Amino acid sequence: MVAKLVALYFLGAVIVYILGKLSKKLAAWLTFLIAAYGAYLFYGINKAGGFSETYRLIGNFGFSFGIGPLSYFFGMMALGLGAVFVLAITSWDDNTPTLMFLMLTVLGAMSLITLSRDFVSFFLAWEIMTWSSFATLFLGRGIERRVAVTRYLIWSVIGAYFLLLAFGMIYAKTGTTLFTVAVERMAAVPFWWLFTVVIFLVIGFGVKAAVMPLHTWAPYAYPESPDIFTPIFSGLLSKMGVYGFFLAIFFFSLKFADYGVAKLSGVNVIGYIIAWFGAITAFGGALLAVKQKRAKKLLAYSSVSQLGYVIFGLALGTSLGVTGAIYHALSHAVFKGLLFLAVAGVIMRAGTDDLDELGGLIFKMPLTFIFALIGILALAGIPPTIGFPSKWLLYEAGIERHFVFITAVIFAASTAAFLYSYRFLFSIFLGQLHDEHRDVKEVPLTFIISYLVLGGLGVYWGLFPGKVLPLIENIALKFNLPALKTYALSSITTSLGTFNATTVGTLFGISFLIGLIIFFLTGKRNQVDQLNNFFAGEAVDQIEMHYSTNFYYFLERELKPIYRTSAETVYKWFSDFTVWFGDGVRKLFAGNAQVYLFYFATFLALLILIYWGF
Amino acid sequence: MIKKAFALLLVIIIGIFLSATFAKIPFGVPKTVVGKYYLDHGVNDLGGVNIVTSIVVLYRGFDTLGEVTVLFLAATGLGMVLAGLREKDEKKRKKTAPSLIMRTETKLLFPMIILFGAYIFIHGHLTPGGGFPGGVVIASAFLLMFLSHEKWEAKEKYTKITEALAGMTYVVIGLIGLYVAGSFLENFLPKGVPGNLFSAGIIPLIYTAIGFKVGSELTGLLQNLRETTE
């Protein structure tokens, strides 16, 4: 099975590259077909009732693969949504064979990550994912390439090394690299050891999930990647971090309770602290998104923020928290993918994602607008989109445990999310259309199809949460989490209340219809040409009244002190120190032969002094 | 000043340590198994009367081959670095021209020195000396000629050929030993009676080869140096 997937994605990548040199269109369609078929194969794995395979490639390490509810959920999300994202590449203008090669490689790596059942194959797939996504950064538009490339690779590698250390420690202690066997043998480890391993894993996966303060790569890497790749990057790769996070917290640290770690309202303290990191990420990310001037960067910070919610839920470890978190991971993948895809369409047609230069595109790209709107609604957590149930569950998780402060922060984050969502929508689609965009066309058909699928899923899963929840329940049960609350096809009931999607959705629809009727029935409206404006007698031939610039000036002014504190300063200090230190060390090698002889003799003398103690 | 003091300190530390180490090694006590074996069996095994030669060429012949290579490398390296650095400034050369006595005398001595050198390496297995000293003596003959006759040159072509062929001969002798007698550089010629000229198997052959090699090598080296200095 795994061999089939590997061959499909990786060999496929090579074939696509070669084909792409001849005909980009054909290669693009082949890419999509491969991605779709891969998703189909993956879907089939679960139907067949699971599998387990082992391959022996090196020394004492064997590769082991298998499938379970968690792997299935995340893998299907990655490959299925990935295929939908890939569809758009068939009409992408700046497509290159290299890009298609890398996209398939990334998808293949993700499939391996979710199916892996041992540390070595996991790490191998993880690293493949890292360098192939890294390589795409060279194919972007190049605005902030320098920072993006450097930060992404260094952060990814640092995260990967934390993972490697943790895996190494587990291997050293248990003598095996297989997940299940390792956990069995970890029965009697000292607490500090377990704690170190979990922290290392959390850091390693946290980098990928861009949790604060490990996030400083994301606002540069996401926008810098080729626009058509960003949905995959932001929507799917980060979920691999979430997947790993889940494993770290629920698979390898089931024992925290056994060690008598203090509990706060039934949640262990360590988890609580990590949840705070998640909450701060949510809030901080949202605030930073508010002041962005480029659409992609805004969405990038938004992604950081949204994943904060996910981490919050997972770290709490309660059934509500976990359910909400996984649901939200799915939501985010869907709506962020949709939003990034919309932006990709805008950039392809209008040439820029600078919010100050866009505007009024609703006239030219109405379909894109509608789906972007659906995406925004989902982001803001408005029913009946998918964003609502997931966010609702997360709020409930916080409320249920009486965590007032942390829930307040999450709420505040959502408020900030409204701010940037509105800005995003307004600056691009509403307001005045700029002159240079008068000839902009709507996006191609394949884009529209992708939008449809994503938007459709966004609404469908929002109306019928009962379609998603069973899958999550399987996951929870597998990991011995408390039983879920009750739910039906379109409603969820928790200890705090019920959410009935049908009711809400219907209400929503009716209100919309009422609004629509009022709009058409009332008053006389005159259609006025955009340039037909009154400027105190002055003739106007160009519109400069799209007040998108400095949209939230007042907010930024008030929040200036908060904006100044940043993790980036710490890292900058750290890297400056390393560079300074490196420069000093380098001077060791700037001597002449005599100096080196001195080193030699000094070292020998030193050794003599040390060893002559015998 | 501090540097010098520090350097002195280092030297003292290392010096004391090494002295203490050497103090632990008893002086004058026979303890080597291998050396003793050579002394006892050298003449019988190999037929050469000069034990040193027997050790150098046969017991540890592989090392000698290595040493020959080292010398070769030194000469080649020198040639490599100095090539193209010729500065023939005619004016400078006229400083002290060798006198008539020197020029005549060296021409007379030249063949005799070479003969002496050849004697040394041909009789390596019988008398002290061998290929290396013999070759050096030969080279010194050439040096004498260089010093006394400015225009006289040893044709590079010949030194190179001699050097190469001599080296190859050494290796070939070793290979013959491998295929005829079973191991590289093993003796395959009759040992003869110790003390005779034609004894000690391959030792005279090897020493002859070494003699030629070293001689031509050093000559070439001196030639290189000569052309670039002055």
Place this chain on the structure above:
Amino acid sequence: MVSPILIIAVSLFMAFSVPIWGMLFGKKVEKFVPLVTFAINLYIAIVNIPIALQHPIVVITAGFKPPFGINLTIGPLGIFLATLIQFMGLLVAIYVLSYKVPEPSEKFYMLLILAVMGASGIVMTGDIFNLFVFLEITSIASYSLAASAKTGGSVEGAFKYIVLGSLGSTLVLLGIALLYAQLGTLNMADIARQIGKVDTTVLVAASLLFITGFAVEAEAFPMNGWVPDAYTGAPFPAVAIFAGAIAKAGIYGIARIFYTIIGAPSYWHLIMIIGVLTLLIGELSALLQKDFKRLLAYSSIGQMGLVLVAIGAGTLDTIAGGLFQAFNHAITKGLLFLTLGIVVAGVGSSNLQDLEGLGKKKPYLGLLFFIGILSLIGMPPFAGFWSKILVVFSIIKANYIVYAVLILVGAAIEVAYYVRVLRTLYSGSYRGPEFSTSFLTGLTVTVLALVIIVVGFYPKLVTHFVYPAAKELLGRGTYIQAVLGGKF
């Protein structure tokens, strides 16, 4: 069976004969001599692999059994390194068919052959003084190769190399003399057998002398001051040999002495400390380098440090990992240096600023750099991934977690400067002169890249050798028995 001593004999014969071929058939023929030599040698090495893996091959010379005669002892470690060294030699020999070497070229070819032969001799010999002789051969050939470009930088680098190298060799000789004075034998196995009879102080002295002496060739801190200048000044084919063959021989020297001959675990920790220092200092120095060649030299130092840490850790897995890492380093650095050689021959400078955008202009060369760098960082599916995982896992398992952390710190620093290199290669636009890659030089670097990829997919190819080699290092008794026979 083809006797492995032919590797030495053939190399010598061919090296001596270079001018003869030139005179007989014209100067053009000379450049084929290294190619023929290494092809034959590689064949000999490969043919002996199955035998050496089973049981160490002992080749005697001059018909005298050890300890009275010199012998070669070629076990898994020896044959592995010997094959690797010949392979690198062969590739460089193909490379110089097309690459212009410094004049006089015949001498360059002779030096090349002998440098590689010296390294091969070091890893194959079973006699400690013979080890010294081959060390001398290797060193002097390297000094000459380093100086062969005859530029100011070249000569300066060679000078530093000579000074430090001579001192190192002398110390090694002193150490050998001390051991001989106590034990009366020069055979490695014999010394190993009787090492208990050596007085403690003498043993300490010999060990310290050996460590510092071999550390010069193994590029360990603080004896590696020569590396940046010598590597930067030497012609590229020579540098490929330095990094690919000679440094490995230095590491072998340390490993052989401290595992087989002296067998003292107390020094292994020292080796680890030296290794870590070398690693961190090497990587930090590379951080700000603007010259690609010099950057690669520092990177080499760092990698050697990593190998030393792994080998010093003393368990089967760590030693195997260290050897695997050494193998990867030889191949990868060979790839990087030789590719850079092609670039510099065309561009005229190895300064990174002059190479800006080269990756886009010459995608194939850029891809080769990309593969080499990814393998060095330890990314799959390249060979570097396996050695990195093996080293880190085994070091943690050997209870040296602090070292593992330091290794990863060094690796992170390595990523930092290589990402800068990649960035420079792939951004901006190339403004330098046009140039093309000749078929043969391109072939050489392609082969190296292919090796990286193949081993990346099928690491068993290498672990098949390094595990027995590691066992050999840890198994003193077996070694002694193989050479001297009888029970130990």
